[in-house]
Amino acid sequence: MTLLDGLTLYLRMAALLLPVVACASVGSFWAWKKKPFPGEFISVLAANFATPALVFHTLLSTPLSGQALLQAGAATVLGFVLAGAMAALALRLLKLPVLALLPAAVLPNAGNLGLPMAQLAFGAEGLAIAVAAFAITSMVQHTVAVWILSRSSPQRTCMPRGVVFAVAAAVALRWSGLSVPAPVLESARLVGSMTVPLMLLSLGYALVTVSHGGLRQGAWLGSIRLAAGTLSGLLVGLLMGLPPMAAGVMLIQLAMPVAVASYLYADRLTPHGETAAGGVLVSTLALLVLSPGLLWLAGAVKG
Template sequence: MLQHLTQALFPLLSLIVLGAVLGRKTDFFDGKALSGLVTTVGVPALLLHSVLSMELGIVQMGNLVGLTLAWLVAMALITAAVLKLAGLPVRSYLPALVHPNTGNTGIPVCLALFGPQSIGLAMVISSVIQVSHFTLGIGCLSGRFSLRALLKNGPVLALLAGAGLLAFDANLPVPVMTTLDMLGAITVPIMLMQLGSSIANLKLSGARDMVRPVAFSVYRPLGGLALAWVLLLVWPLDGLQAQVFLVQCAMPVAVMSYVLSVRYQGPSKDIALMIPLSLAVSLGITIAFALA
């Protein structure tokens, strides 16, 4: 049992720590170039290759997308009610508490726990969350919706392309699939190291009120997991799909929420503190899945 747990978490934690060290000691993660490479090339290639490689038809894929959307709507409504009861600004905190880090944390966690066959499923869920970042996230924090940004989003386009190919039962040539596989292989390690670098360089000196960030850090993964479990009772999925869905919904506060909060003058200090705290809670959930 201990060996299985170590094997599942060691690569994940090692790359996060390596990213934290490199983020402190080097300028490898400075600027937008590396992040842009992953977003515009690596993630779309990984998503398209994973969707076309997994044994998941268009109906099953639509079912997973539909359940993820239902979870997002329910999570947003419940969180909005919680924030109103707490007397806090809904638009400022809602995106961070709703959106899990399904990308640079969730995908590697699913890979470690369930193997390569889970990547496609994790990527489908992550793509839906990314769409929500550009709709619910930016809409809440800025007060406006950017259709142009959504249509230029590489993972969204890759998801649509994969769905179209699955719908027509079309296969890409082997050399093209190999190219997508090679491009996608850069994605997970870089995302993990970027996460480590982001956490290591967060400036938390202004976060004096610890009660609220700690409470939200527990709410984000545990609330997401509980809601996912309830939804699966009325909208069941197959074994692996259900496991991946539960894990993805239990991921920590997304780094993207911090980035958007800084850009649109949101509560960035609180959200910065919530990222590492909620990550600790999510890793505890991951350990429970590994031991199960």
């Protein structure tokens, strides 16, 4: 890779991250002005309404076949299992709370970063595979991860079931071959489009109020996420014998930084929201620096 190629890649990555930074900056400005922030309202709205609509629309509009969706879903789950084992060991060695931080250390930002990066590296076909991984990630994020976090806190909460129902409905419709009326799909797309902005507003607000201790522990958390994700992404392609493109896409998806939704749930259900916010910030900035190497590695896996 020449210097010009590297500079061009960095500029393209900066363009991908600019909307993320712009949206989070609105939340940061709100915190800087010391305005009241409806954190619980936003987290409930994102988890119970916006994300299920996004997953429903994504699964019904993807051009991938059922077999390709199943393969991508299985690879994603295996990747989470491998990353979970590595992350749990690392958190325990660092004497950080395992249950409270495990979802943040395992689950990647597969949506607003993983999808455009997969498209950048592999085009429309790669994006379609990444969408399937994103759907599984969303379902795990809003079900299994919430259950794990609730076990780490005396504050019990009802698990949001919207994503489970959305996935079940979308799979049933695809299997039956029934068509969904265009107004229904458009409604799901519109409601789902709120997901990322809501999460980024909350993150921006949290980053202004995060303590220095949260940033220090967040740096460890972000490092675990990137390392465990990259290793699990490489292992998944080898263990499952994935086709070259699928292996490259899964590496990108699993190597993404800490998900913003992980911060939202950690802040709502545990006393470690600041650590999760620091993890999002540190791992996202690190991704910007390391992204050319990641894209090169994904291309090498693809062959």
